[in-house]
Structure formats: C-alpha cells, structure tokens
C-alpha cells in the first residue's frame with residue numbers, strides 16, 4: 306500500500322513528520338510520501354522522505370504570480386504531486402494542464418476526486434493514480450472505508466473500466482492500521498490522509514499504527 310500524508314496548512318513540524326515517515330517507511334518497506342507546504346518541499350526532501358507537492362499549477366514558465374511551477378517543485382525535491390484536492394479544486398482543463406506540467410517535471414501524479422464519476426473522468430486524463438475522497442468525511446476521523454465502503458469499491462471499478470493501469474487510492478478520515486487494511490480490502494492500493502498524522506500528538510506513533518498491518 307502507498308501512503309500519502311498531506312500536511313495541508315496544519316501547524317505541525319513538517320521536518321519532524323518527514324523524518325518519522327522516512328524511518329517508519331524503511332522499517333516496514335512501505336512508501337510513505339509526505340506533502341508539505343510548497344515552502345517546505347526542500348526541507349522535507351532533505352530528510353529522505355518521499356516528497357509530494359500539494360498541487361502544481363497548470364502553467365509553464367512565464368508571468369504566473371502565485372503559481373507553484375512543477376519544475377521548481379521537482380528541483381526542490383518533490384517526486385510527485387497531488388492535483389485537484391477537494392480543498393484546491395481545478396477545472397478539468399486545468400487538471401489536464403497540471404498533468405502536462407507534472408509530466409514535464411517528471412513528477413508522479415495523484416488526482417483527487419469526490420466520487421466514482423469524477424474518478425472515471427480523472428482516470429481518462431492518464432494520471433499515475435486517482436484518489437477518491439468524499440468531502441463530507443475529510444477531517445472527521447470517520448474513515449471512508451467504514452462510512453462509505455461502496456464509494457471506494459465503485460471508484461476502483463470506475464477507474465478500472467477507463468484505464469486499468471491507474472492506481473486507486475482512498476482518503477478521508479483514515480488514521481489507523483484497521484482503516485488502511487479496510488481500504489486494501491475494498492480494492493484501494495493506497496491511502497491519502499492528513500489530520501490523523503498532522504494533528505496527532507505523536508505523529509511517529511500515528512504512522513507506526515497506520516502501517517502496522519504491513520509490517
């Protein structure tokens with residue numbers, strides 16, 4: 306299972322979380338990627354943790370104030386990026402252009418979507434992975450695998466029908482090893498989570514619990 310920890314704009318120490326992620330990943334032979342604020346990409350990458358951007362802009366070099374250029378994310382250690390997170394919505398054309406930008410910079414891509422229909426549309430654009438996240442469950446601590454297992458299974462089927470090479474992850478409310486195991490049982494090959502680690506009193510312990518089933 307691939308684990309992607311999105312730090313969003315939570316007031317955690319991104320380097321401490323990344324160090325824990327790198328250690329726990331090595332101990333369990335799991336990939337645990339950390340997606341910090343753009344300003345923290347280099348510091349996180351220096352820990353050796355797999356580093357993702359939270360978004361890259363659908364632009365090339367040019368007059369794009371406030372953008373996150375894929376090439377600069379990669380130059381600062383990112384090896385992948387989220388696109389179209391529920392809290393950073395993009396139009397379909399901009400997701401497509403974001404994927405082009407990521408490809409130019411050789412970044413792996415995870416396109417988020419609310420439901421299986423959007424997952425199918427996202428998969429048609431050819432990302433490496435899609436992640437289904439019901440917005441109403443984000444940050445609640447109620448795992449999608451428990452609250453809405455059908456949406457995960459339907460997302461897996463929807464992506465498979467469009468492009469079987471696209472991995473399908475799920476997110477929202479994931480925080481424990483049981484949640485991760487349940488996601489795998491529903492057909493997901495990865496999980497996307499945030500508050501369960503970024504808001505934990507002990508992020509290292511939270512990560513250890515999360516990946517315990519994989520040890």
Ligand SMILES: O=C[C@H](O)COP(=O)(O)O
Nearest residue numbers: 311444477478498499500
């Ligand atoms: O990017 C992560 C997702 O929005 C899930 O957030 P959460 O784990 O806090 O529910």
